[in-house]
Amino acid sequence: MWEARATVAVNNKIVLSPYARALGIEVADFEDRIPVMKVSFGGSVEGRPQYFHGGATSGLLETAAYTALRLRLDEEGRHPVFKPINITVQFLSGGRSEPAFAKARITRLGARNANVSVEAWQSDRDRPIASAVMNILLVEESDQRD
Template sequence: MSDNNSALTPYAQSLGIAIHGDEDGTPVLTVDFSAQIEGRPGAFHGGATSGLLETAGYAVLRKTLDREGRNPQLKPINITVQFLSTGKQKTTYAKGRITRLGRRNANVSVEAWQDDRDRPIATAIMNILMADREG
C-alpha cells in the first residue's frame, strides 16, 4: 500500500479508497467492501463504484500532468459509467488510461474489477476540461 493516500480527495478517503500501487506509471486504486459502501445486501453501492472509477480516472490524469509539469484545474465535462456486473463482498480495483490528452481537454477510460481483471464489474469514460488556474 502506498503512503500517498493523503493525495486522495476527502470524498475518496471517506469511501475507503486507497492507492494500491503503480503499474507502469499508472496508479491502481482499491476499495475494500464494508457496510459503508454496501448498497443492496451483499453488493457494492453503485455510487461507491462510480466514485472509485472517477477517482482512478483523475489519479492517472493528475500523475501524467504532474510528470509534464502541468497543474490545471480539472473540471468534469461528463462521466459515463457502465455497470457490467454486481460488485461482491471483496476488494475492488480500478485503473485508468488516458485515451487523449490535449492542451485543454482530456479523455480517460477506467475499468474496475474484483477477481479477474479481464472481467470488469464497471467501466467509465471521462471527458475532462483542464482549465488554467488563476493567479
C-alpha cells in the same frame, strides 16, 4: 524510484480528494506509472445487501481517473484545476463483497481537456464489474474564469 515518489505523493494526500479518503479508497499498486486504486468492501460502499452500490463503484472509477490524470500532469509540470464535463458508466456485473480495484487509461490528453477510460474489477481481472469514459476540462490558473 518513480513509483516510490508517487506513493509518497499519494500518501501525503496530495492526490486523493477528501471524498475518496472518506470512502476508503487507497493506492494498491502502480502499473506502467498508472495507479491501481482499491476500495475494500464494507458498509460505506454497500448497496443492495452484499453488493457494491453503483454510486460507490462510480466513485472508485472517477477517483482512478482523477489520480492517473493528476500524476501524468504533474510529470509534465502542469497543474490545472479539473472540471469534470461528463461520465458514462457501464455496469457489467454486480460488485460482490470483496475488494474492488480500478485503473485508468488516459486516452487523450490535450491542452484543455482529457478523455479517460477506466475499468474496475475484483478477483478476476478478465471479468470487469464496471467501466467508464470521462471527459475532464483542464483549467490552468491563468485562464480561469470563475
